[in-house]
Structure formats: C-alpha cells, structure tokens
Amino acid sequence: MYNSCRMREAWVVETAWEVCWQLGGIYTVLRSKAPAMTARLQDHYCLVGPYNQATASIEFEETNEDTPFHRAAAELAAKGAHIHCGRWLVSGRPLVVLIDFLASWNKIAECKYFFWKDHQIDAGDEAEVNDVVLFGYLVADFFQQLQAQIALLPEAERYPVIGHFHEWMGGAAIPILKKRHVGIATVFTTHATLLGRYLASDDPFFYGRLPSIDAYRAAGDRGIYNRFAIERAAAHGADCFTTVSDITAVEAEHLLGRRPDQVLPNGLNIRRFAALHEFQNLHQLYKQAIHEFVMGHFYPSYTFDLDKTLYLFTAGRYEYRNKGMDLFIESLARLNFRLKEEKSDQTVVAFIVTKAPVRAISVDVLKSQMMFRDLKHTCERISHRMTERLLYSAALGKVPTIEDLLEESSQMALKRQHHAWRRQGWPAICTHDMLHDAEDAVLNQLRTCHLYNAPEDPVKVVYHPEFLTGTSPLLGLDYDQFVRGTHLGVFPSYYEPWGYTPMECAALGIPSITSDLAGFGSYIQRQMPDHEEKGLYVCRRNMLSFDDSANHLVDQLMSFIKTNRRDRIEMRNRVESTSDQFDWNVLVENYWKAHDLSLSFFERLQKGGSTKAE
Template sequence: MAKSKPNPPKAAPVPRKPRPTKSRRAEPLLLEISWEVCNQLGGIYTVLRSKVPSMVTRWSNRYCLIGPYNHDKAQVEFEPAPLVGPIGQTVKQLREMGIGAHFGRWLVTGRPNVVLLEHQSLQNNLSDTKYRLFNDHGISTPTSDGLINDVISFGEATRIFLNTLAEKESHRRDLVAHCHEWMAGPAIPMLRKDNWPGAMVFTTHATILGRYLAMNDNQFYDHLPFFDDVKEAKHYNIEAQHQLERAAAHGSHVFTTVSDVTAEECTHLLGRTPDVLLPNGLNINRFAALHEFQNLHQEYKKRIHQFTMAHFFPSYTFDLDNTLYFYTSGRYEYLNKGMDLTIEALARLNHRLKEAGTPINIVFFLITKAPIHSINVHTLQSRAMLEEFRTTADHIKEQVGQRLFEAAATGTIPDLNTLTDEYYRLRLRRAIHAWKNEALPAIVTHDLIDDQKDPVLNQLRNCNLLNYQHDPVKFIYHPNFITATNPLFGIDYDHFVRGTHLGVFPSYYEPWGYTPLESMALGVPAITSDLSGFGSYLAQLLPDHDEKGIGVVHRRYANYNSAADQLADMMFKYCQLSRRERINMRNTVESFSEHFDWHNLGRRYHEAHELALDRFHA
C-alpha cells in the first residue's frame, strides 16, 4: 500500500452568465438517471422508487427518470404515454435518429415520467464511444466485458438524449441531470466535453473499489488513507469501472454520497470530497399500519410459529409463548454485512441465557440469497406433515362439533371418544408417528451447492450452534427470498418482518443500510453499526437512539471481540424486557421511523440540485 496522494483539483465549472431570474424563464427540468430505473437489481432501485412521491410533490411534471430499456421488466413496471411535451418530443426525435426510446410512466406511487433507452441500438458505434472516452478522458475499457459495454452504450444514449433535449429547452429553462452510480456515470464526462448547457449532480452510493477492498481487508478503514486507488483497481481488475466513477465524480458540478462513512471513502479513493450528503429515506406511508400494527405483529407471528413447529417440533418442543424471533437479511456478503459478528454474538448470547436460567428461547433467522439446489427434502416433509395435522384436526373438529351439538339437543352428554370416526383417530395416530424425528433440526432450510465451503455454515459448526434442545438460541439459515409463494412461510418479506421481534444488522461495510430502516418502519426494533451510513447518522445526530428502539454497535474504533460482546449485551437486554415493554418499544420505533420519510430527507436532494444550478451559473 502506498502513502495517500493529495486530492486532485476539482473540475473547474464552465464559466456562465449569472443565473437568470425565474420571472423570465420557465421552471427547471430535473432528469434523474440510473441503471435501476424500472430495473430492480439492488438498493438504488429502492432509493429511486421510494423517493418518487417526494420528488413529484416538488417537481410535478418537470421530473423525469431515465433508465435502460429491459423488455421483460418494462412489461411490469412501465406504461407508455403519448409523445407530448419536451421530453416526449425528444423521445420522438431519438426514434427518428434510429435510437430506440420509450416515454411513459413508472408504475409506482407517484407515477413519474420515465424514459427508457434501448442503448443496445448503439452497440455498432461502441468503438467510437470508447475511443472518445479514451482520447478525451483517458478512460480505457476492455473489449469483451458485456456489462461495461452496456454501461458505455447507455451513457452514449443518455448523452444524445440530453443534448437533443437541451437544443429544445435550454434557451427557456434550466436543466438538471442527476446521475446515480458508475453505471450512469459515463454520460457526465462526455456531456462536459460537449459543454452541455445544464447542471450535473453525481451520487455514488458506494464506491466500487471500496466494496472490493472492504471484502478483502478486515482493517479497511484503518488502511483507507494509504491505498493507491490506481494500483488497487488494477489488482481487482476493475480499472474501467473505477475510472468511470472517478470521472463522473470530478465532472459533476455537485458530487454527493449517502453518508459520512462513504464520504471518507470517496475522499481517499476518488480524490474528491462530496459536497452534500444525501441520506436515504423511505416512503413511510407504504409501511404504515396505524393502530393495526400490533395486531399485524400477532397475526404474522402466528405464521412464523407454524414454520417453527414444522421445523423443530418433530425433534423436540419448546414454549412458543416464551419464544422471540430475531432476524438479519441482505446480500450474501458474509463479512461486509456483519454475519460473522452476528453469529459470534449469538454464541455468546446462548451462553449467557443458559447461565441466567431464563425461560426465553431465541429463533434467529439469517435470510440471504445463496447458491442452492432446492429446499431440503426433510424441511418440506415436515411442513407437509404439519398441514396434514391441520387437515385432520379440521375434519375431527367439524365432526365432533356436529355430533356434540346433536347429542346436546337430545339432552344427553355423550362419551367424547364416540364423537369421531375411527378413521380419523387412526389417521391422526399415523401422522404423529411419522412426525417424530430423532435427528437435530437442520440449521439450513435448503441444500446448498457448496455446503462444505459456506462461511455461515462453517461458523455455525465452529460455534456449535447446531440447534441442540438444551440451547436457548436456535438458528435458521434461509438462503432464499421470503415471498408469499415460498412454501415454508407463505407470507411476503414485509409480513415476515412484522412478525419478528428484533432486526440485527451490525455491518462492517454499509454505505447506508436500508434493512434496519425498513425494520423500524414495520414497527420492529433494530440494531445497526456505526460503520453503516445509517448507524453513523444516528450516532451523530440522534444520541438518544437507544431509547427509540435502535441500537448502534461500535465497530469503527473497536476490535472484533468488544463489538461481539456489545452486540450480545444488546440482544440479552432485549430478552429481559417484559411483553409490555416490547410492545411499548414497537410503538416507539414505529413512530420514530417517520423522521426518515422522504418528505423530510428529500430536502437534501433539493439542496444539491439548487447548489448545482448555482455553480452552473457561477
């Protein structure tokens, strides 16, 4: 690792005349550009989609998102509209130029204008675009990387669209282009070369180099000031992506990121300190359940109880009334998401609960997407047997009820053993006999493709968290999404979260962190870390966050052992709460989540756009 280099000078703004007064010009247009518009891939999709109502409230019909056209996803999320107005007419003009383009509405709350560009139609000119990137900006790109080729052609399609729009509109109104992440970044240096008459904002939600470094260096933050970004990008074979991201950061009038944690990363790895921080929010109304949320917790907890009975009760039973459900979820980044710390803390919690002699049981769910063959056969069989119990019990209940009613009507009290047929008694006995299993309950619900090398499974084995009956902490590793069509749960992810008691997300590398915020919005207390953007925001601006139901594990200046102890302490403290105290905490955390509604945090975006316009006209 090399010594840190001085930050290169910021890109000088193009000299402009003073910003015209609004009385002589129409209101500005805002174009927000991302690879994840109508194209769900990761967290930026959630940012854009949830932010729409706030942006439409401020910008109305002057707000438009731009993304790549994906036929299958467009069939679900996109509704075509007539080619009217300046944006519709620009789409029409692109079509006349031979560039596929679609104008319409994104079918999300707020129904914003959206343009989807068929960037593949520019693949024939890809070599020319790459040459210009190299000749004008020193950015070299590989020839055979399909994603980079798509990103560059999308950047070229965006450049052509914005230049065409500017020819129609820049003389009568201001234009603001806001690009997200390196995959929308190539348009910025190309537009600056064209001297595009508009203001540009670039947001990185996590530097691509930072992700690679954090996954491979357990002292990433200590080493951050000393990395040679050029050398490291070459080492991880991401030179082109890093160069595109760096060019977008330096070419924008306003450079932004989502948290102070990522801002430090940008300063050292991209050579420019962000001008504005844009914390991520949620459309809290989407999660609102008003006074019903406690009833919903009870309803969905019963559904989780059913899974628990199917999974554990063939081997042994425990008191569901004294069972708490904890969970974590997110991309399968074992170290970055703090899965290692979580498992270690659960092992320590298991020991403390046994020492304390508490009647509480914890069932912990780790939900992520990992390579699998299929659902484990025994897991499916247990679930099917539980349904057999329910079907048989329903038949017996109906038969007993009818016969008891008839006997009571005649004035007699019958022998209850005579109220059901031998067939159903035999069926029930057979089901109970087939139900019992001497093996321990599995710690994973699916057959993994590489069971022996899976880091979660290996750590669980090393910590001896194998679902023994005498252990109060049980573990369920669910390497797939939870949806209403999932045969093990039969409920959507949001409903699953509502049925749990505590979310645990002690990330090591997390530019922002939506999962604890979603947990809060669903009325579930959560734990995060000060190395996540969200946790850092809480620690600095809301010192009483613990009282609001949100714990923050100190990982930035603490070693692994002390962080694991602190996390175990937090979970143990929650286990000691009474039922009434847990209900009060759910009330508090659900109310506190309103602080993170986009109608509050969206103001930061408006400040960034205003600053970009001021610098453009400076």
C-alpha cells in the first residue's frame, strides 16, 4: 500500500479548465490549494489547463526549467502542439502547463471521430463540447509524453503518476487515457454534477425526486446529453471518484451511477491575527465605511439610528433559486413584519450583492453619494477651524458657545448643503439601472414583497447588481473589506455543492447562515455539533417546504438581531477562532487520501488485480 506520508514519491498532475483562468469556484479551489500542494510535493506537482492569452499574460510566467513536465511539453511541442510551460503567479508558484488547443483545431474532426468510435460519445456541433474533446486528446498526449520522460529518470525517481481531473471539462481525458492504456492512476472530482445544476434551478422538489430521475432522458430533454455523457464517462473511468460534499455525493450516485470513493471538502488559506482586537478593529473600520454609504443613500429621505442598525448580506453568482436569493428576500419580508409587530427599535439593512446585466450606476444614487462626500469634506474643514476656536476660547478661560465655535459662514455652508442634499421620495432599492428591469427576478420579488425602503419599514434593502471593488464610487470597498464591516452573511442555498461564501465569512470573523443543502452546511453539521455557538448557523431546507424554511430562517435572523453588542463581539471571536479548521493545511489531507486510493488501484492493476479503487 502506498504510504501517504511519502507523497513526494509520486508525480501529481491536476487538470482543470480554470487553471490560470478565473471562470468560477474551481479557480478558487485550485489557486487557494496550491501552497498546500507545493509545500508537500514541491516540483513533483503540476497543473494543466487551456491557454487563454488574456489571463495568462497576467497570471502565468513562462519558464525554461529542467523538469519532466517541461521536457514532456517540449516533446509535445516538437510534434506540432502549441504548449506553454512555466509557473502560476500565485502563492506556492506551482508548475503549470497551458495547452493552446485552438492552435490544433485542424485535428478536431479526427478527435470527434475517435471519441465516438472509442467511447460512443457524439460531440455534436456545440463549440464548448468540441473545445473540451480536443483539449482532452491533447491532455492525454501530454500524459503519454510525461510517462515517457519519467521512464528515462534514474530508477529511484521513477515514481507513479497521479492524474487528478476536475469537472467534465477537465475529465474528458480520462476515457482517452484508459483506452490508450496509459499507466497512470486517475482521480476525477465533480464539484457539481452538470445535470444536477440544471435540474435544481427549475425544480423546487429536486432532492425529493432525485431517486426517480431518469438521468439519460433528463440530460437529453435539456440538450446537454453530450456533456452529461463525458461527465459520466469520467466518473466511471476514474480509479478514484470524488466530490466536494456529502450532498453532491448522493446526487452523483443517482445521476452519474457511481458512489464517490472520497469526499474532498474545499478549504481556504486562513490568515489568523496574532491579537483578537486586530480583526475587531478592522470590523469597526469597514463598518464605518458602510455607515457612510448608508447615510448617503438613506438620510436624504429620512434618518434612523446607526447604533441600532445591523448589516446583513447575501452574495454570489446570480442563480436566483439555487443560491437561495428567493428565500432570503421572502425572509426579509417576514422579518420586516415581525419587527413591526414587536415595535422593535432595530433597523436592518440587507445587501444583495451579485452580478446582473446593468446599464450603469443610477444617477440619483451616485448623486446622493457625491453630495454626502461633499458634506463630509465640508465638515472636516469646519472641524479643523472649530478646534482652533475651541483652543482660543479655552485659553481665554471661557466656556465656548456654539457661536464661538461655529462661525456664521460655516453655519450657512452647512445649511445650504443640507437643503441641496434633501430629496423627496424613498431611497432606491437598487443601486444601478438594470438592463432588463421588468424581467429581473430579484427586483420583481422585492416589489412583490413590498420591500420599497419605506420610512416605517425596519428592514431596508440595497440591491447591488455588480461585484464589489475598491474603485467603485458607491461603497468603495473590496468584497473582503465589505464582509468584515457587516454583521451577518446569509446564504440559504437550495443547490450548493460546497459554498465558499460562509467559509469566507468565518475566515474574516463574521457569523453566517448557510443551509443544510449546501456542502459547507452539511460539513459543519457533521464535524461541528456546536456550530451555532460558534456563529455558524444552518438553515433547514432539506425535505422542508419553502414556507417552513422561510419561517426557520426568520427565526434565526430574529435570534441574531436580539443579541447585544457584547454578544456579537464574542460571537465574532468564536467564529474567527474556528476558521483554522477550514485551512487547506488541514483539509488537503483528504486529497492525499484520494491519491492513495488511486495509487492502491495502480499497484493492484500492475499485479493484475481489481479494476477500481476499493
């Protein structure tokens, strides 16, 4: 049996479409995991992905080094492939091979023919599927060259090769490698089954119906049969089949027909502060920035007490149902009603941050922020003069009056700015002019729920349909800074194979609510029985109606709102203290176990044994 303590005695190659190319969550997995992989494997580790010039020019540095990966790339290039070998410019600086598959487009007809002949998978005429098939054959060519190069090494360095493939777009090479009898151990990871994502988006009873779904027919009905077939072939062809959560493992068993051998939870690179007050100070700093946005957005219409205001948010890709945005908005409407009923003096400002088609920032919203900043600068200038006048009055032995401190010209300036800033009407619920306002699901539900930011409503809403950046003229905060300034992240996903957002909240010392249908929620329920005490809440969605889940989420929000400031400070301390459990240095051990499984198969196969990892 292969000894996991000697992981450098293998050559590990991870293949994925998102190497040096940010398209979705797998990019975060690969990039954040790289330091943990290179710390143990060093230059025995390499990533393979497609070459994209726009992103490679920023994230990739081509190098000329003497490694088996470079030599294999050179051999492939000598046979006509366009291939780049170097380093990914991220922490850990892992070796990377990027294949320009489009430069080999003259081979696409041949590749499609053999993919059908050998595997009975028709690539069809879909551009993305054709790209994946061509890339898969080039990746298989690279592994063959790598095997040849390793065979030339001294006997002491001829370690087995592990090929780890992510998602259907990276996994097309697996059936090709098996057909060619290339002697490498293979691992396939599905982060979310392709069919499952399609089905869950339009079926509110997806999990209840999962055991009875005819996967072949469902894939055909949705026009994704060729993609589904590639994913299924990769899952069945891999020596070790893995996924990222127990939730997705059940889904994969029903839709792909194979139970995963190992679960690989996703992690982060956790940066812990030496002193607890450091991250608490950052919370105060960025909360003040949110305060200023809120004053600029709401105060021209009406005011409320910021000391009794809590900031909630949800964020992620615009998958309205899958990400639980529908449940979040419904819970806000019910929360608004309950706070009114209880005559609570608390205000809740809920942010919805996603990426939707927009024309531009709303002129009125931007104007309010600019006028608020003018007011802020005026106050800063006046405060400097007030300090001088205060000192002079004190030196004279006087207790200064407002006239002594605030000269008439300053009073007039403040009054003029205040009158210019005031506006009629309620604050906008959306910060941008939407490209398809009448068709936007979030806006339509906010209107249906009468969440209009009325003065009497304790729950206010800010829909920000652009990802946050520090250069934005609105909030002016990067995403991680914004999260640090909030009080609670809410991510009640219906379909979420893992879910990085609540984990990111924990790493930043912010409590969060996830769901039991999210991989992360399932993970903490299993691993942390006292997760609620540590600021990690799980909303029940599995086998519950939408109405029952909304009531449960409102109960959790009400419980949080009723905590006092001291309790929230202690909760932030507790959630931050748990974050090291989600560090890749801890969770990467699951990858070593998966690699061990695939290597065990490799050794048994060499001896004529079983054809799958056990």
